[in-house]
Amino acid sequence: MTAIWGIVNVTPDSFSDGGRFLAADDAVAHGLRLRAEGASVLDIGGESTRPGAERVSPEVEQARVIPVIEQLAEAGVPVSIDTLNASTAAAAVRAGARIVNDVSGGLADPEMRAAVAESGADYVIGHWRGFSSDMYARAEYRRVAREVAGELQERIGEAAASGIAPSRLIVDPGIGFAKAGAQNWDVLRGLDEIVALGPRVLVGTSRKRFLAETLQRTAGGETADLAGVSTERRDLATAVTSALAARAGAWAVRVHDVAATRDALAVVHAWDGA
Template identity: 40%
Template structure:
């Protein structure tokens, strides 16, 4: 979406299936809570692999003010091996069924077209794809749904090889160009601007230097004219800086979310919902004052 001077203009709303986020009225970012129904995710793998445990965790996130729940059935940590379609569906569909009427929008974290279709038909409101819909059939899967939100993420190579010496001439320019091209492709297919969000992909084919560059200059991603998601929670960049294990990275993860909010993030994807929501309430109060 361009203004009269040809400059990218941020949509005032983000359509997320049955829900509509008013970006013009919201002062603080949308908090996307991570719900991994997997045995091997880098931070919380195995904690919510039963449906009962996953639903209990979702209820906790809802009680603490989460805005959106991102459900994943396949780990995409560095070096992760893919799982079969059936295994992924067996993990996520019962969770979606249990949460579809929870009053909070649901997102499916997947790159498989058939998983997208099944999840959307089951009641999911958003597709969050690390491959930015580059896998076979993925674009058609979202075109078949008139309202689902779409998060396009940048990743260099694939989860198995992405952290093998990632290289860029200019990480900001290259990531922005990729995200622009993927969003433009959807727009050309008739997808409304208001359905698209973008994610520069912290930790997905980036060194610590690349990640810090992107966080420092995060505001630049907003120049593309789409809501920008920051997914930094508990990631290895935090571990490299702090020397802490994944479960000891709560405080710096919250700090990273605040830094991203300061630089224009409209969505923050986090493990630690209550701490992040409280911190953003304070951030909002300070930024609203006066």
């Protein structure tokens, strides 16, 4: 069964739930709810990577996430830290995190790979071409799935050279990162090229803009106005894409709504006779 990662954003400005779980107690309670609904891992983030997001210092980031990680780890919950910063990754692993989820694949902080290698944690390598402030200017591709796979292969080699064993690696095609609109669908349709790289594959489509654009078009609306695409509709689309990603070979999917995705995966597995 494909693993489900539950998202816990300990931020004031994440695109769909910013501010809801900024207090540590609220974040922990939310994480435990996601765990009860079927999350295998809780992915804790203290810095938003939404388009146009402002960077925060590692000190601010750590003040947000470390108390949450400590409490969840003490409760026996597998935790991932979603960070671009090597110092935050190291602090999170000391606090009990088992996985470092770096959407930049080691490009944002040159110390990240060494920090992960020393920590012993598993490492998610995301496909990334730049910070959120200007990432869409870098969304130039001829064959997007093949180019994403090629760039991830480079990051895999860099991780290996830094002493991170292949068994510790997970790759993420970076849906929504330096990819606009239909390019995300092209990557998902070409997921077999990502799976063929060898490491476990994590896919995160949850509530992202390209889903809302698709839903708005089906309703006959203008894609520039996405306010009418509710969270519930985005969660349904997320569950469908997560189930299709699982069928295409994804090892895990990263979502806000764990229960809906759990049900979608159960239906697909039943359909496939699993």
